[in-house]
């Protein structure tokens with residue numbers, strides 16, 4: 385673990401800390417046994433007065449976080465549906481793709497390359513987790529096990545030539561050496577090629593208080609302004625923008641090597657960012673104030689519910705829930721068990737807060753009055769399942785977005 389001394393994009397020495405979420409374990413480090421040893425790293429954010437990047441103050445060794453990864457893209461229904469839309473969109477923006485090939489950096493299990501493979505386009509996935517690469521290859525998506533950067537880019541260029549399309553989804557915020565990564569993109573992108581970059585947009589985090597998406601894997605929280613500052617340094621220019629439903633609000637940037645004309649959409653986003661002052665320190669200080677008060681409100685709601693109706697259970701032991709539980713100090717005294725559909729997580733305990741994770745069937749057999757929905761970005765899907773599969777008639781506590789609230793499932 386390293387503390388940064390300068391801004392991750394512009395090297396400014398005077399970055400300003402504005403939010404401290406305390407010492408936290410890596411979000412995906414679920415425990416097999418409750419007395420396993422745990423590591424905790426500081427989790428705090430700074431803002432850069434030069435390039436306005438919002439960023440973590442500490443970097444946990446990427447090998448520790450990503451070499452054996454637990455997130456598999458295809459388990460998300462939203463992601464599977466989005467991959468088809470994404471494919472069609474790329475195709476409509478590219479000429480002569482049949483003569484070139486598509487690279488995806490951090491391609492995970494190949495979900496987003498699969499539609500290209502099915503339509504006989506040449507692809508190559510690059511991902512650092514061998515366990516996930518094996519899954520991709522078994523599905524017929526050619527994938528090599530590497531971290532993406534200038535070295536990998538040179539190798540790809542030499543072996544396959546420049547790529548017509550490069551896809552970079554939800555990885556830029558994970559990258560410790562941003563400069564090496566973006567330089568690599570420039571190296572292996574064809575002169576008239578298309579680069580599609582998707583990321584959880586800082587505007588959504590800022591406006592809806594998604595502070596639970598802040599964890600050690602996410603080093604940067606990009607606005608259009610801060611990401612353009614990074615890309616422009618490597619002669620990559622944002623040409624158009626589209627919204628995506630991933631992570632509760634993401635942007636897809638279409639980037640080219642040629643500066644060219646930008647679409648009115650790009651200008652609209654630049655204007656919105658000015659209007660809502662998202663690139664100013666004052667706004668992020670307000671955000672921090674709201675985060676601290678959100679914690680107090682949430683704890684009040686949980687304590688009240690426990691006082692009147694007894695023990696509460698949780699739903700969704702996601703990575704995001706780890707930040708929320710650890711920051712708010714919600715442990716097994718508040719939440720007795722957490723239900724999760726992923727069987728790999730069963731018979732484990734949440735990192736830092738030690739709440740047992742079980743199957744939804746096990747957890748709901750206790751007939752709880754309240755269910756605390758930790759994976760709140762899947763609220764509709766979860767409430768439907770509680771109604772249909774467990775005949776649940778109680779109440780759900782939703783921590784986010786914005787203020788925590790209680791909803792009656794019967795309504």
Ligand SMILES: [Zn+2]
Pocket residue numbers: 391392393394395396432433434435436437
């Ligand atoms: Zn900076």
